[in-house]
Amino acid sequence: MKKEIVIWGAGGTGRQVFEQLAGNSEITVKAFVDSFKTGELFGVPIYAPEKLLSLQCDFIYLTTVAYAEVLEQIRTLGISESKVVLPVAAVKGNAREAFLENLARELYRKSVQGNVAEAGVFRGGFARLINKHFPDRRLYLFDTFQGFDDRDIAYEEGYDENPARGDYFRETSVELVLSKMPRPEQVVICRGYVPESFAGIEDRFCFVNLDMDLYKPTLEALRWFYPRMNPGGGILIHDYFDTYTFPNLKKGVIEFAEETGAQTFPIGDDLSIFVVKAP
Ligand SMILES: C[S@@+](CC[C@H](N)C(=O)[O-])C[C@H]1O[C@@H](n2cnc3c(N)ncnc32)[C@H](O)[C@@H]1O
Numbered sequence: 001m002k003k004e005i006v007i008w009g010a011g012g013t014g015r016q017v018f019e020q021l022a023g024n025s026e027i028t029v030k031a032f033v034d035s036f037k038t039g040e041l042f043g044v045p046i047y048a049p050e051k052l053l054s055l056q057c058d059f060i061y062l063t064t065v066a067y068a069e070v071l072e073q074i075r076t077l078g079i080s081e082s083k084v085v086l087p088v089a090a091v092k093g094n095a096r097e098a099f100l101e102n103l104a105r106e107l108y109r110k111s112v113q114g115n116v117a118e119a120g121v122f123r124g125g126f127a128r129l130i131n132k133h134f135p136d137r138r139l140y141l142f143d144t145f146q147g148f149d150d151r152d153i154a155y156e157e158g159y160d161e162n163p164a165r166g167d168y169f170r171e172t173s174v175e176l177v178l179s180k181m182p183r184p185e186q187v188v189i190c191r192g193y194v195p196e197s198f199a200g201i202e203d204r205f206c207f208v209n210l211d212m213d214l215y216k217p218t219l220e221a222l223r224w225f226y227p228r229m230n231p232g233g234g235i236l237i238h239d240y241f242d243t244y245t246f247p248n249l250k251k252g253v254i255e256f257a258e259e260t261g262a263q264t265f266p267i268g269d270d271l272s273i274f275v276v277k278a279p
Helices: 012-022 049-055 067-076 087-109 125-133 174-180 215-228 249-260
Strands: 003-008 027-033 039-041 044-047 059-062 115-119 139-143 187-191 205-210 229-237 263-266 273-276
Touching: 003 012, 003 049, 012 027, 012 039, 012 087, 027 049, 044 049, 059 067, 059 087, 067 087, 087 125, 087 205, 087 229, 115 125, 115 215, 125 139, 125 174, 125 205, 174 187, 205 215, 215 229, 215 249, 249 263, 249 273
Parallel strands: 003 027, 003 059, 027 044, 115 139, 115 205, 139 187, 205 229
Antiparallel strands: 039 044, 229 273, 263 273
8 A cells, every 4th residue: 555645845855855755656745735835746736734634644744944833733733743754854954953053162162253143034943043052142133024025026037926925924923033032132123124124233243044035135135244244154045055946046145156255165954055254
C-alpha cells in the first residue's frame, strides 16, 4: 500500500522535497498545503491548511523554516504530530539559528560594537532570536506590518500571479511581535515602508537580518545599512538561494555586491547569504 504524503509549503523547499519524493514508488504526494497559496504545483493541488484534516494522509512533510509555528497550527487542527516529518525544515532552520548564535558569540568575543536590526519581521519568529542572542543591543524592527507594498511588486519580474499574494504577511501586529521578545525594552519598532522608514535613524550596527523577499527593498536596505555596519559585523539575507519562490531577490544582492565590492558567503542553510563588513 502506497503511503500518502502531504507537503506543507509550496515554495522552493516544498518543490525540492517533491522532486526527491517523486522517484519513490512507495509514495504518492497527494497535495501541498500552504498558508499563502492555492492552485497547483507539478499537477498536484495546493490547499489552505484548514483542508489538511479532511485529506487523510499518512505523513505531512514540513518544508517551511517557520516550522515551530506550523507545528502549533497542526496541533490546533487536532492532527497527530506523529504524522509530521520535518527533516528539511529542521536542517535549514537550525542551520540559520546556529549561524546567528555562533556569530553573536564571535562578535561579543571580538568586542564588535553596534546595535542590531531586522527588515522584514512578519510575526517576529527570527527577530525573537536576534533579541535573545544580542540582549544588550538595541533591536530595530522594520516592517510595514501589513505585507508587501505595490511599489515593490512593480519591480518583480516573472513573479507568480497568485491571487492571495496581495494578502501575504498581513496577519500580524506590533503587539504580537513585542509579546514574543525576551527583551522587549530593547526593541524599537519602525513601522512603515522600507526605505522610507530609515529616515531620521542615526546609529551603527553589528548585525542586520534582511528578510523582505523582494528585489527593491532588499537592494535599498543593503545600500542603507552597509555603510552603517561596524567592521567584523555583517548583513544576513534570507531566501537568496530560493530563486523559485523569490526570483528577483538574488539579482539585487549581486547588483549591490558588484557596486560595492562587498564579500558574500553562503551560511550552509541552503537559503541565506551573509554580507561581511570588511575592516
Ligand atoms: C518573509 S516575511 C519576514 C519573516 C520573518 N523574518 C520571520 O522570522 O518570520 C517578509 C516581511 O517583509 C515585509 N516587507 C516586505 N517589503 C517591505 C518593505 N518595502 N517595507 C517594509 N516591510 C516590507 C512584509 O511585510 C513581511 O512581513
